[in-house]
Amino acid sequence: MPRPILATVHPAALSHNLARARAAAPDARVWAVVKANAYGHGIERVFDALRSADGFALLDLAEAQRLRALDWRGPILLLEGCFDARDLELCSRLGLWHTIHCDEQIDMLAAHKTQVPHRVFLKMNSGMNRLGFTPERYRAAWTRLNALPQVEEISLMTHFSDADGPRGITHQLQVFEAVTHDLPGERTLSNSAAALRHGALVGEKSDWVRPGIAVYGSSPDFPEHSAADWGLLPTLTLASKIIGVQHLVAGDTVGYGSSFTADGPLRIGVVACGYADGYPRHCTTGTPVLVNGVRTRMVGRVSMDMITVDLTPVPDARMGSDVTLWGRSSGGAVLSIDEIAAAAGTVGYELMCAVAARVPFQVE
Numbered sequence: 001m002p003r004p005i006l007a008t009v010h011p012a013a014l015s016h017n018l019a020r021a022r023a024a025a026p027d028a029r030v031w032a033v034v035k036a037n038a039y040g041h042g043i044e045r046v047f048d049a050l051r052s053a054d055g056f057a058l059l060d061l062a063e064a065q066r067l068r069a070l071d072w073r074g075p076i077l078l079l080e081g082c083f084d085a086r087d088l089e090l091c092s093r094l095g096l097w098h099t100i101h102c103d104e105q106i107d108m109l110a111a112h113k114t115q116v117p118h119r120v121f122l123k124m125n126s127g128m129n130r131l132g133f134t135p136e137r138y139r140a141a142w143t144r145l146n147a148l149p150q151v152e153e154i155s156l157m158t159h160f161s162d163a164d165g166p167r168g169i170t171h172q173l174q175v176f177e178a179v180t181h182d183l184p185g186e187r188t189l190s191n192s193a194a195a196l197r198h199g200a201l202v203g204e205k206s207d208w209v210r211p212g213i214a215v216y217g218s219s220p221d222f223p224e225h226s227a228a229d230w231g232l233l234p235t236l237t238l239a240s241k242i243i244g245v246q247h248l249v250a251g252d253t254v255g256y257g258s259s260f261t262a263d264g265p266l267r268i269g270v271v272a273c274g275y276a277d278g279y280p281r282h283c284t285t286g287t288p289v290l291v292n293g294v295r296t297r298m299v300g301r302v303s304m305d306m307i308t309v310d311l312t313p314v315p316d317a318r319m320g321s322d323v324t325l326w327g328r329s330s331g332g333a334v335l336s337i338d339e340i341a342a343a344a345g346t347v348g349y350e351l352m353c354a355v356a357a358r359v360p361f362q363v364e
């Protein structure tokens with residue numbers, strides 16, 4: 001028998017979440033963001049459930065090729081554009097739309113020989129200070145692109161740094177508006193957090209939204225709102241089984257560093273899941289876990305291949321009992337990936353992208 005750990009992708013939840021994202025921006029078309037191999041889920045595993053999207057956004061050209069290999073003929077947007085002049089040949093061949101965020105990318109496009117002019121998304125750095133032209137240089141970039149025979153259509157794009165937090169989007173939205181108000185072209189502004197939290201502000205100004213994390217059932221602004229608050233369902237379950245049981249007495253300790261000490265008799269389940277599976281080592285005693293669908297807590301440290309859990313709330317648990325590290329138990333109990341991420345001081349994004357290669361996947 002293989003080691004019992006298993007990751008399960010839930011297609012019905014993906015479709016549901018995509019519909020939720022669409023409802024948050026009812027007048028916009030929706031890019032399903034599938035970068036990083038669909039946030040760790042696997043592009044091929046999510047594709048069918050997300051094919052009602054208006055387009056797919058990603059940044060790895062090999063992933064764009066995989067989407068075309070699945071016979072997706074609709075829009076694909078390269079969120080970081082081309083890294084190299086040769087990438088433009090693939091854009092021409094596969095009909096990829098691409099971001100233009102710097103002068104070097106305009107130079108490459110100006111030198112590119114193509115029969116088919118490209119649709120490009122001109123990105124403004126409206127305050128995030130990652131990719132994009134500054135507001136001062138944005139219109140000159142637009143004018144330069146607009147004069148190129150290689151360009152068919154220019155759309156306008158920016159990205160918010162604080163859509164999930166108290167600073168919000170207004171400061172960046174004002175900068176974007178001031179520079180672009182009289183430029184033609186479609187607009188795309190919002191990630192999940194902006195679409196869900198600031199739909200009223202950006203709704204009318206968006207032709208396309210770019211939800212990623214919401215599609216994968218994790219809240220963009222946990223703990224202010226949970227995934228359930230947003231009506232999102234878990235799309236990825238990490239499950240395993242109990243492979244050993246220990247009976248402790250007061251004073252016994254568990255695991256490396258003896259970080260947990262029992263203060264009385266305690267039954268401990270040993271679970272086949274560790275940091276080499278992608279379960280975060282920063283989780284400590286108290287991190288929630290489901291055993292037979294019942295919520296209990298991890299105790300002690302995460303080791304490479306195992307964690308240890310308190311079986312007190314689950315008296316019937318034994319060797320082979322089902323454990324849900326995050327996601328949905330077979331009985332339907334939900335443990336949000338956001339809770340585990342918070343216990344590890346990180347975000348759901350990181351956990352879903354970090355499920356290790358040794359973990360087998362199935363599609364429900």
Ligand SMILES: *Cc1c(COP(=O)(O)O)cnc(C)c1O
Nearest residue numbers: 033079159191192210211212213
């Ligand atoms: C990743 C990404 C998104 C999606 O962000 P989420 O927070 O996952 O919704 C949107 N736009 C750009 C440019 C991105 O890189």
